[in-house]
Amino acid sequence: MKVQLLPSTIGGDAEHQLLSSYLIDDQICLDAGSIGFHFDLSLQLGVKHLFITHCHSDHLASLPIFLDTHFGEGAEEPVPLVIYAEESTAEAIKEDILNDRHWPDFLRINQEEKLGLLEIQIIQEEEPISVLGYKITPVRVDHIVDTLAFVVEKGGQSFALVTDTCPTDRIWEVCSQLQGLGLVILELSFPDRMQWLATISKHLTTSEFAREREKLKSADDCRFLAVHLKPNQFEEIRAELENQHLPGVEVMRTGREYQI
Numbered sequence: 288m289k290v291q292l293l294p295s296t297i298g299g300d301a302e303h304q305l306l307s308s309y310l311i312d313d314q315i316c317l318d319a320g321s322i323g324f325h326f327d328l329s330l331q332l333g334v335k336h337l338f339i340t341h342c343h344s345d346h347l348a349s350l351p352i353f354l355d356t357h358f359g360e361g362a363e364e365p366v367p368l369v370i371y372a373e374e375s376t377a378e379a380i381k382e383d384i385l386n387d388r389h390w391p392d393f394l395r396i397n398q399e400e401k402l403g404l405l406e407i408q409i410i411q412e413e414e415p416i417s418v419l420g421y422k423i424t425p426v427r428v429d430h431i432v433d434t435l436a437f438v439v440e441k442g443g444q445s446f447a448l449v450t451d452t453c454p455t456d457r458i459w460e461v462c463s464q465l466q467g468l469g470l471v472i473l474e475l476s477f478p479d480r481m482q483w484l485a486t487i488s489k490h491l492t493t494s495e496f497a498r499e500r501e502k503l504k505s506a507d508d509c510r511f512l513a514v515h516l517k518p519n520q521f522e523e524i525r526a527e528l529e530n531q532h533l534p535g536v537e538v539m540r541t542g543r544e545y546q547i
């Protein structure tokens with residue numbers, strides 16, 4: 288398996304991550320922050336399975352454009368795009384985005400015109416989904432709206448995407464039972480001095496990131512990549528993380544493919 292954090296900036300070569308989209312083997316995407324802004328339309332069209340962690344804009348910003356790309360594909364026998372989200376997140380997508388005001392209601396259009404281009408599949412925490420040979424398990428984490436982490440398994444290898452959340456426990460119990468967990472992608476939004484903001488917005492600081500990592504059994508055998516660093520504090524957070532000297536821990540680079 289390979290996983291990539293898609294870039295989300297325009298111009299320059301800053302490593303800042305403004306939006307969240309994690310592409311797995313060019314065929315499954317976790318979150319729609321930036322996938323719809325990808326220049327390569329064939330790459331976008333190759334992704335027919337989209338899993339959503341939660342309804343915040345940095346995780347959904349490009350969804351309208353992504354849907355537009357898929358609706359404009361023009362294939363004679365289209366393969367539907369399937370969006371996997373829990374009930375409350377699916378409702379937010381319908382009410383806040385596909386409401387004909389923010390963006391056309393592609394779900395209604397799809398249904399009325401019998402286009403077969405789009406489905407929303409409701410998922411439940413800890414009920415795994417099998418798709419394209421992958422097993423994807425949603426696990427509840429703790430954020431200011433309903434949010435799911437995802438554990439992705441294939442061929443004896445696995446990784447976990449844990450974002451957005453404040454300190455939480457269940458995901459570490461699930462991950463500790465996994466065989467072949469090679470990578471955890473874990474949010475780290477704020478430096479320690481901004482603990483107050485991390486607490487009210489339910490995100491992690493550097494020290495909390497380190498404590499979360501300790502909850503995983505044999506954490507030293509697993510690579511950890513920090514994501515979701517606030518752009519204004521990017522270098523500060525990275526320096527703080529490096530000062531922790533945690534083995535196998537670094538900031539995830541946008542655009543780089545990580546093998547699991």
Ligand SMILES: [Zn+2]
Nearest residue numbers: 341343430451
């Ligand atoms: Zn969020």
Ligand SMILES: [Zn+2]
Nearest residue numbers: 343345346451
């Ligand atoms: Zn976020």
